[in-house]
Structure formats: structure tokens, C-alpha cells
Amino acid sequence: MVTDTDRVHLAEQIKQESQRLGFELGGIASAVAPDTYANLQEWLGQGFAGEMEYMANRESAYAHPDGVMPSVRSVVMLGMSYGPESGVAGVEWSEPPAGNLGARSARPQPPTNIGRVATYAQGSRDYHDVIRDKLKSLANIVHKLSPGCRTRGVVDTAPLLERDFARLAGLGWFGKNTMLINKFAGSYLFLAALLLDVELPADQPHETAHCGTCTRCLEACPTDAFVEPYVLDSRRCISYLTIELRDKPIPIELRDGMGDWLFGCDVCQDVCPWNRKAPAGIEDELLPTETLSNADARELLQLSEDEFRERFRRTPLYRPKRSGILRNAAIVLGNSGDERALPALIGALEDQSELVRGAAAWALGKLGGGDAASALQSRAERENNAYVMEEINAALERIPW
Missing domain, CATH: 1.25.10.10 (Leucine-rich Repeat Variant)
Known part of the structure; x- marks a missing residue:
């Protein structure tokens, strides 16, 4: 029988081991229906997912994490920084306009003919593979600490609302650009989850947003992809256009706005004041390579x-x-x-x-x-x-x- 003391100890061990594996952030949420599921349904209904039909095809699975693992009781949410080595790459900092959030803002430099790749994708190996290996290591540790415990690792590909559970686990709040933001790590974060069939003590959800009246991310988007704060029309997003819309022409009216982005886009993160001091990534295989940082x-x-x-x-x-x-x-x-x-x-x-x-x-x-x-x-x-x-x-x- 698993006692409350055992659960507390297991939760502490999981957090310690996750840090050792390179996850700077870690928290635990109960396996509950995310309160933003209705928002997802509305978003899909508006057609904002574009050609990402896989989201609509498994819409019901997002309603509860048991759509990913039927016996799940707890969701361990983890965050790994991938920020540029010296603050925000490719931007100059300017003073904020009066009345806006009291930190310097980032101003993207003019496009070049070279082409840019989003920071998260500049490493020598796909982050899915790197983090999946780490989750397997963490799962093996959990199995030793709690024999018989069932787990499943998730990295961005299963029908789990990872940002929602990251907020429930206390890792941060939703920015107006829909990114999860942490006070100390900013938004340059890889998110991952380890689902367990053991009920662990949950951390306090992050209930307060800290964006204030700042709207830099919304105003900086080159293709006007934000319908309103917290709502992204993927069909206009440069990341979607350069990655997910891979078998079709990019709409002609959005091509100018792509600027020099070859793959993905960092603009709405680059301008966020919370990323001014975001920690640089340290995982070797995810550090920028010459081939991709200077494509x-x-x-x-x-x-x-x-x-x-x-x-x-x-x-x-x-x-x-x-x-x-x-x-x-x-x-x-x-x-x-x-x-x-x-x-x-x-x-x-x-x-x-x-x-x-x-x-x-x-x-x-x-x-x-x-x-x-x-x-x-x-x-x-x-x-x-x-x-x-x-x-x-x-x-x-x-x-x-």
C-alpha cells in the first residue's frame, strides 16, 4: 500500500532526478480535465488549426489525460530552457513606450538574405528525440522507486494540453502570445510530461498572469496572426506556414511577412520582456550548430x-x-x-x-x-x-x- 509519506517522497525524488537530467523546471498536476478544453474546441471550430487535421481528429482525447494513458492519476510537467546564449538572438533592445511593461523590449533586426531558423530547432538533434530519451531515463527511475507504477512520457506529439498542465503544475502563466511564461526562465522552454498511475501531491497552480498591459508580442507579429490576446490563428503564423503547411504554396499575401524565416519563427518571443534574461540552453545536442544558426x-x-x-x-x-x-x-x-x-x-x-x-x-x-x-x-x-x-x-x- 502506498502511503501519503511514500507519495511525498516519490514526488520529491522525481523532481530531484528531473533536475539532474537537465529539466530546470518541474511540477506536478493532478490528472484532471483541463479547464481550457472548451477553448480548444472553439479554436478548432473557428478553423484556426488550418491543415493540422490531426488535432481535430483526436479532439476528444484532449478532454482528459486519460485519453493518453487510461489509468493516469498524476501529470509531472517538466521544462527545459533553450534560450539563446546571450539573451535574445538577432534583436536590439529599446526602451519601452510610456505606460507599458517596465522592461526593455526587443526589436528584430531587418531581414537578411541568409535565412533564419527558430532557436529551438538549431541543434544537431531533434528535441523530441533528446527529451524522449530523458523521459525514458526518468521513467526507469520512477519504476525503481515505485515498482509496478505505470508511466508514459509525452513530448509534444500526444493529445495532451501541455501548456495547460504546466500552468496547473505551477510552472508559469499563459502569455498573450499563447506561450507559457516563467518568471525566471521566460518562454524559451521545451515542455514535456511524464504521466503516472500513482496519485502524487499536486503543486499549486499558477493563477496570476504577469504581462500587464504589454502587447509587444501581438504588435510585433509580421503576419498579424493573433486574432486577439491569447488567440492565435495558426493559418497566419510563420511557424505554421514554414513547417505544417509543407505540401502547399504559402498564401501570396503572407509571403512578404515571412521575411527571412526559413523554419519557424521567434518574433513573438524575441520581443517579450520576460525573455530579456532568459537562461541559455545547456543541452549539448540542442545547442545551435553552425549549419542551422547561419543557414x-x-x-x-x-x-x-x-x-x-x-x-x-x-x-x-x-x-x-x-x-x-x-x-x-x-x-x-x-x-x-x-x-x-x-x-x-x-x-x-x-x-x-x-x-x-x-x-x-x-x-x-x-x-x-x-x-x-x-x-x-x-x-x-x-x-x-x-x-x-x-x-x-x-x-x-x-x-x-
Whole structure:
């Protein structure tokens, strides 16, 4: 029989071991129906999930963590920092406007033609795999401490409202950008959960938000993806566009707003004052690599399928597949305004993927010039895909003669 003393001891041991494994934050919530489930239903009903049909397909499973593990009694929520090494990367800090939250704000630097990858994805290995290994280690420890206990680790892929349970476990509050924010760690956090069939003493939920009147995250979004505070229309979010919308063209009205983002986006986190002193990540396999922290869109456009697989198969960038990443690279180069991108884009007009050819045509139309027009006309004489022809014709119309 498990006594109350045993439960307290097990909870303490789990938190200690999770810190040893690299999770800076840890808390415990009871396995209850999350009070935001109705918000999720409304959000899905509004169509804000876009092409992420897997969310609607398992909507009912989000209603309670027993949709993930039927016998669950407790949810151990964990947080691991992945913040940039020296505060917020790629931003300058400015003084806040009068009456706004009393901390400096971040101002993103102008886009470059190189291309940016979201901070969380710059490591040498996919965070899902890294954290899943750590959860397995933690689960093994729990099984030794409490023989017969059943567990299941969750990293971002199961129908569990992780941010909701993180708040219930006392890890932080919801920012207006929908991110979980911790006073000391900011919002650059990987969240993970370990579900147990043992009832553990729950921590106090975080009931108070600390965003005040600040709306920097809402105002900074380049594509106006926030319908209102705490409500994100994924269909306009750069992270969604560059990752989840991987088999379709990016809507033309949102391409300019993508700026130089190749994969994901950090803007609504970069401008958050709570991230001004966010701790840097320390997990070796998740630290930025040269390849991803200084990605070159021109070079990406020349990757073959085999080269793409070899370079990115262990990283999050493998999710959009080659066609998705190269589509993004073409848009980034179009937004760069840099004529040095022309050779790469002209070459991309011959790509095997119509998604890439269409994006390259749009980018050439935006850069303009005689070389771009000649390349587009040449491709038009040989192109047999209707979508690509639409992009070529629209691009040619934008180029003055």
C-alpha cells in the first residue's frame, strides 16, 4: 500500500532526478480535465488549426489525460530552457513606450538574405528525440522507486494540453502570445510530461498572469496572426506556414511577412520582456550548430533529395521535407531584395518539385530585372504544371519592361 509519506517522497525524488537530467523546471498536476478544453474546441471550430487535421481528429482525447494513458492519476510537467546564449538572438533592445511593461523590449533586426531558423530547432538533434530519451531515463527511475507504477512520457506529439498542465503544475502563466511564461526562465522552454498511475501531491497552480498591459508580442507579429490576446490563428503564423503547411504554396499575401524565416519563427518571443534574461540552453545536442544558426537559403536551393536527407534527417527541419524547406528558401531570397540570389532562384525554376518552382518564380518576380524575366519566360515555354504557370505569369506581370 502506498502511503501519503511514500507519495511525498516519490514526488520529491522525481523532481530531484528531473533536475539532474537537465529539466530546470518541474511540477506536478493532478490528472484532471483541463479547464481550457472548451477553448480548444472553439479554436478548432473557428478553423484556426488550418491543415493540422490531426488535432481535430483526436479532439476528444484532449478532454482528459486519460485519453493518453487510461489509468493516469498524476501529470509531472517538466521544462527545459533553450534560450539563446546571450539573451535574445538577432534583436536590439529599446526602451519601452510610456505606460507599458517596465522592461526593455526587443526589436528584430531587418531581414537578411541568409535565412533564419527558430532557436529551438538549431541543434544537431531533434528535441523530441533528446527529451524522449530523458523521459525514458526518468521513467526507469520512477519504476525503481515505485515498482509496478505505470508511466508514459509525452513530448509534444500526444493529445495532451501541455501548456495547460504546466500552468496547473505551477510552472508559469499563459502569455498573450499563447506561450507559457516563467518568471525566471521566460518562454524559451521545451515542455514535456511524464504521466503516472500513482496519485502524487499536486503543486499549486499558477493563477496570476504577469504581462500587464504589454502587447509587444501581438504588435510585433509580421503576419498579424493573433486574432486577439491569447488567440492565435495558426493559418497566419510563420511557424505554421514554414513547417505544417509543407505540401502547399504559402498564401501570396503572407509571403512578404515571412521575411527571412526559413523554419519557424521567434518574433513573438524575441520581443517579450520576460525573455530579456532568459537562461541559455545547456543541452549539448540542442545547442545551435553552425549549419542551422547561419543557414544560407541560396545554398539550400541546390540540395538534392539525398543531400537534404543526410543533413537534416535528425533535426526538426526534416518535418517539412525537402520541398517545404526549399519553398521557404525561395521566399526568403525573394524577400531579401538581393540580386545575388538570382542564380540560385533561376536554377530552382528547374527543380523537380512544383512547390519549389512556383516559389522560385514568385521570388524572381519580386526581385525583378531582365535576367529574372528571361528565366521566367524560358521556363514558361516548358512548364506543364498549372500552379507553376500561374506563379510565372503573375511574376512576369510584376516585372516592368
